[in-house]
Amino acid sequence: MGFDREALREAVKTHGKVVRVVIAGIKGSSPREVGASMLVWKDEQSGTIGGGTLEYQAAEAARRQSKPSRLSQHALGPDLGQCCGGAVSLLSEIYDSASLTHIEGTVVARPVTQECEKDDPLDTQVQPMAVKRVLARSRAQGVAPEPQLIEGWMIEPIHEPTRNIWIWGAGHVGRSLVDVLSPLPDLAITWVDTGPERFPSSIPSGVTAVPAAKPAELVRHAPPEAEHLVLTYSHNLDLELCNRLLLHDFRFAGLIGSATKWARFRSRLAALGHLPARIGRITCPIGDPDLGKHPQMIAVGVAAQLLRPARQNELKKDLSA
Structure with a gap:
């Protein structure tokens, strides 16, 4: 604190x-x-x-x-x-x-x-x-x-956030995630979607909302230690974000979706020239499927995945590497 x-x-x-x-x-x-x-x-x-x-x-x-x-x-x-x-x-x-x-x-x-x-x-x-x-x-x-x-x-x-979280998508799940994560003091959240109308009228303190007609173009501006959650309204945009992230760098990248979606994405990312080990750095699905598909339940599961002690230990190892 x-x-x-x-x-x-x-x-x-x-x-x-x-x-x-x-x-x-x-x-x-x-x-x-x-x-x-x-x-x-x-x-x-x-x-x-x-x-x-x-x-x-x-x-x-x-x-x-x-x-x-x-x-x-x-x-x-x-x-x-x-x-x-x-x-x-x-x-x-x-x-x-x-x-x-x-x-x-x-x-x-x-x-x-x-x-x-x-x-x-x-x-x-x-x-x-x-x-x-x-x-x-x-x-x-x-x-x-x-x-x-x-x-x-x-x-x-003076408090300074220690983790950069980029949330790609301001739909129901994105909004629920921001509601869950924004009160936590150690997170600096960048929230990206395709236009200002995609965001709620009130943005929580500590969250930077970034409307961008071409969100994937912003990946290069993310710090290499950022953690990304990809959950836009478009599978094509999700794929392009994953592609750009693999070309960039990140500490964590999570994609919302089923095992079937991830199998298709792995194939398409391989066709774009990414090696299997590199593709494997993306986590999909994210969250806890046992909690159900309600947006708030998905958000709770994803937040728990980001914050669980084992995840914190992984980040500490990354920082000391």
Whole structure:
């Protein structure tokens, strides 16, 4: 997890004043990890710190909050009616368009004491030596620090998606896939179809919709580590996308369809000059056929295939190769 600057900017742009509530520390068990956060505004909220009474009370307190920064302690036992048995520290910070100007760089380190005033720029606060050591070690190693609270300062890396997902097709299954995958913080989704009318009127945050009369021409712009899901309305377009992907490069490519469709595609891709081993890099069918053919069920199966632990291990091996 990290500090999702873009989601916060979008929330502030849409709703004005927004309170970001983040788990700053944990003792014992907790429904979420340090760094888990939610955004709260007048009538709604997004994200989650674990649900239940803790989240409800934290959201209500955020809506009443007047101080720019507030650190609070919560025991997750009988008092809250939760069975985790641990305790959490919550940092609640008010953001608006002015305070967002201080959020820059790759790591956000700021004081969280009650006395921190809104008009006191973050860069005028004296960083404790322990904070400086964490930041220096992070820079030297090129590794983002873990979210943590140190001597009254909260340190969080700026969140950056770690996986590029390209979804080809905005039909029923494509829309269902975007609904399932778009809330996940580590995914940057590029969504391609033949025209703007193919997309819904509202595109989720973190999803880039790209209408293109000739979608296959965009394959060359995809990064080689991207993961592709091909599920357009046209078998001919699906075939051309597979052909272009094999000529390009990718970390994963999945094609929606039956075993019969894939047998035909393998034959046609071979006729286009692709070797069997290369063709075998495309996964077809995708998802879990046992779940059925309802678009949401297909989307759930495909998402599970992308996210299952074995798949994550494969990606880690690819990255270390």
